[in-house]
Amino acid sequence: xxxxxxxxxxxxxxxxxxKWDNKLQYLLSCIGFAVGLGNIWRFPxxxxxxxxxAFLIPYLIALVFEGIPLFxxxxxxxxxxxxxxxxxxxxxxxxxxxxxxxxxxxxFIVCLYYNTVLVWVLWFLLNSFQDPLPxxxxxxxxxxxxxxxxxxxxxxxxxxxxxxxxxxxxxISNSGTIQWQxxxxxxxxxxxxYLCVIRGIESTGKVIYFTALFPYxxxxxxxxxxxxxxxxxxxxxxxFTPKMQILQNPRVWLDAATQIFFSLSLAFGGHIxxxxxxxxxxxxxxxxxxxxxxxSMTSLYAxxxxxxxxxxxxxxxxxxxxxxxxxxxxNEFDFPEQSIPRDEYPTVLMHLNATQPERVAxxxxxxxxxDDFLDKSASGPxxxxxxxxxxxxxxxxxxxWSVLFFGMLFTLGLSSMFxxxxxxxxxxxxxxxxxxxxxxxxxxxxxxxxCFLSAMCFxxxxxxxxxxxxxxxxxxxxxxxxxxxxxxxxxxxxxxxRFCDDIEWxxxxxxxxxxxxxxxxVSPMLLFSILLSYVILLAQQPPSYEAWNPQYExxxxxxxxxxxxxxxxxxxxxxxxxxxxxxxxxxxxxLSQYRQRWKDTQLERSPKPEGRC
Amino acid sequence: MEWIDGTSLNAENxxxxxxxxxxxxxxxxxxxxxxEEYLFRAMxxxxxxxxxSREATEIxxxxxxxxxxxxxxxxxxxxxxxxxxxxxxxxxxxxRMNRNRINNAFFLNDRTLEFLRxxxxxxxxxxxxxxxxxxxFGVIFCIVIVATALLVLSGIRHRRRNNKGxxxxxxxxxxxxxxxxxxxxxxxDPLDTKGGHINDGFLTEDExxxxx
Numbered sequence: 056x057x058x059x060x061x062x063x064x065x066x067x068x069x070x071x072x073x074k075w076d077n078k079l080q081y082l083l084s085c086i087g088f089a090v091g092l093g094n095i096w097r098f099p100x101x102x103x104x105x106x107x108x109a110f111l112i113p114y115l116i117a118l119v120f121e122g123i124p125l126f127x128x129x130x131x132x133x134x135x136x137x138x139x140x141x142x143x144x145x146x147x148x149x150x151x152x153x154x155x156x157x158x159x160x161x162x163f164i165v166c167l168y169y170n171t172v173l174v175w176v177l178w179f180l181l182n183s184f185q186d187p188l189p190x191x192x193x194x195x196x197x198x199x200x201x202x203x204x205x206x207x208x209x210x211x212x213x214x215x216x217x218x219x220x221x222x223x224x225x226x227i228s229n230s231g232t233i234q235w236q237x238x239x240x241x242x243x244x245x246x247x248x249y250l251c252v253i254r255g256i257e258s259t260g261k262v263i264y265f266t267a268l269f270p271y272x273x274x275x276x277x278x279x280x281x282x283x284x285x286x287x288x289x290x291x292x293x294x295f296t297p298k299m300q301i302l303q304n305p306r307v308w309l310d311a312a313t314q315i316f317f318s319l320s321l322a323f324g325g326h327i328x329x330x331x332x333x334x335x336x337x338x339x340x341x342x343x344x345x346x347x348x349x350x351s352m353t354s355l356y357a358x359x360x361x362x363x364x365x366x367x368x369x370x371x372x373x374x375x376x377x378x379x380x381x382x383x384x385x386n387e388f389d390f391p392e393q394s395i396p397r398d399e400y401p402t403v404l405m406h407l408n409a410t411q412p413e414r415v416a417x418x419x420x421x422x423x424x425x426d427d428f429l430d431k432s433a434s435g436p437x438x439x440x441x442x443x444x445x446x447x448x449x450x451x452x453x454x455x456w457s458v459l460f461f462g463m464l465f466t467l468g469l470s471s472m473f474x475x476x477x478x479x480x481x482x483x484x485x486x487x488x489x490x491x492x493x494x495x496x497x498x499x500x501x502x503x504x505x506c507f508l509s510a511m512c513f514x515x516x517x518x519x520x521x522x523x524x525x526x527x528x529x530x531x532x533x534x535x536x537x538x539x540x541x542x543x544x545x546x547x548x549x550x551x552x553r554f555c556d557d558i559e560w561x562x563x564x565x566x567x568x569x570x571x572x573x574x575x576x577v578s579p580m581l582l583f584s585i586l587l588s589y590v591i592l593l594a595q596q597p598p599s600y601e602a603w604n605p606q607y608e609x610x611x612x613x614x615x616x617x618x619x620x621x622x623x624x625x626x627x628x629x630x631x632x633x634x635x636x637x638x639x640x641x642x643x644x645x646l647s648q649y650r651q652r653w654k655d656t657q658l659e660r661s662p663k664p665e666g667r668c
Numbered sequence: 669m670e671w672i673d674g675t676s677l678n679a680e681n682x683x684x685x686x687x688x689x690x691x692x693x694x695x696x697x698x699x700x701x702x703x704e705e706y707l708f709r710a711m712x713x714x715x716x717x718x719x720x721s722r723e724a725t726e727i728x729x730x731x732x733x734x735x736x737x738x739x740x741x742x743x744x745x746x747x748x749x750x751x752x753x754x755x756x757x758x759x760x761x762x763x764r765m766n767r768n769r770i771n772n773a774f775f776l777n778d779r780t781l782e783f784l785r786x787x788x789x790x791x792x793x794x795x796x797x798x799x800x801x802x803x804x805f806g807v808i809f810c811i812v813i814v815a816t817a818l819l820v821l822s823g824i825r826h827r828r829r830n831n832k833g834x835x836x837x838x839x840x841x842x843x844x845x846x847x848x849x850x851x852x853x854x855x856x857d858p859l860d861t862k863g864g865h866i867n868d869g870f871l872t873e874d875e876x877x878x879x880x
Binding site: 178181182184185195199200201202236239240242243246247249250253254258385386389390391392393494496 | 686688689690691736737738739740787788789790800801804805808809812813815816819820823824827
């Protein structure tokens, strides 16, 4: 049995550890950490891609058998051991200390690139305070006879995003220069984060009331607005019509499991840190179930809002597609203005095709199907910065909606950043990295400064390509490994009996058989199969990316390019370097144990001095 | 191509014009009749007269043709002898110079009054000297910096006050008087730490031994 050193007995007494002002702060902090940008731009996309309402089935199954049990373990162990992730794992077993270090490193890496997304959101937010919005028109070319060529090819919103915001290069190896407008926003973002985490949970606890609740307010406003827009019902029916046959695709189940996993922000160490500030006798079982359910409900709520607005956008685009075709016909055949209503367009086109096919053939007519526009789904930054910004352009009072939307994204991301930062700061504070004389404000300032300097690479012109790499490779595989080790570590190394005893002390009753079975059997198996499938998928994934190249023949489609060799090496390193902490620390511990034992045997063998009192 | 007075002229120097009156004006749209055509010819002649070598252009030199219901037509400008058409380049530059006047005469704009093959000089976008986002950024950033400075200063002051007073006793006093233990959302109100301080130095012998 591993040495369980450093485990304090369970007492009701007070200690010096900071604590939450009230239960609501703690709940809001965990909810804010769990509910993030992924709830807005990943879940609706998955819902749409994987058969609408049918996706909810694997999602709920994953929630019940994987999400909530893992979350419960994290909260319980954090509340019991009252330390951050590094402290918790070193307490459970010195050989497992690497898990804590790994979680800490992943939290640090995620802090870097997650805040960069907030930088982009802040940039859009700042630019929303003007009418007309800057992404509604193209800039003029040099002799003012038309618009810039690149903008005409790609569309105003894509141009604003790729050229005026990112100023993106055509290749990842071409780093370009630091974009000063993004650099300024980076300074501002990290200052805001520092302002909020300056005293740990004492300061974030005050801000969280706003940052956790404001997104719900905005989502509700958007929902009401979205449902009253024309075309909302088409979007919603398209989204929620279940296509059951898609459940036969194993990819659906994998994506549901990974979505629940990342959505709850498991294995980052942030929830452990939050729970460690709880009073010892807090009902963590109720908390776990509540927070997980709130997170999933938020995802659903957000997808209703998003899809009513996407339905509006699709209907709008469909209408404009028809109008463009109608205008072409009218101009070519000199019909009176507005003489072809949208419904009569097919009949008129058929008639013209029969009578004068050559003239019709010369026209640039596009086929317009509403389903094609509804199908144009997007996830991730593409949804927020391109698709949604374009939808907002057509809503009356666009700047106000834009400010609300990007304000919501900013507060959503900020509350998730608090969790990430706590996953970094709490272990550092617990380990006592800096001497006691140095105040907490200096420590958090130092962490923010280091993160800010490291994140400067994302403000380069190739920054968004690098962010995609970090997003795809740095977090996913490592977190699944850590989660698997978490379950195995707590249930088998710490001991199921001891864990259940602790829970009984904390909440007043032992965990039901349901939990015990799931922890012992179902969750480890599920996590292991997810890990395997993920590794297989990652290996099969071609190491390519989509570059924005104005010189590409099929511009505005993005050009698929392979990662150069050195970038591929970095991808591989990112994928498993944080996990190497686990065997690394175990090895170091083993070696030091051997050395200790060897020293002890040496002491025994050496002659004892006489007269030792 | 038939022209109004039967003269067949060089179609290279002719320009097609397209008006979208109903799109621009909706209910207030006027009907395109010969009077409007007269006004158009007058505006084109006016534009040509502004060209240094063409001050003698008259309305009768501007010829319209093929007026459709769309409303679209072709026009061409002839020289005083009525035998040649003025070169396209001259007409182009003349129209471009006076595009705004022509648009306003018909209550239209560059999009609704189209001269095909004559690109319009687009109005420069409203470009304030300081971009708006920098102003908003400046305001927000100043607020954040001030708030951060205040927090840091208050932390320093709090710590200095703590260090100046007696360490230990002050903290205990502060803890007993200011903090209310909260567990599971229910504030605990331990009566024995309010109003009196138990001095452990005076623990009697009886209390240290277990009672019989």
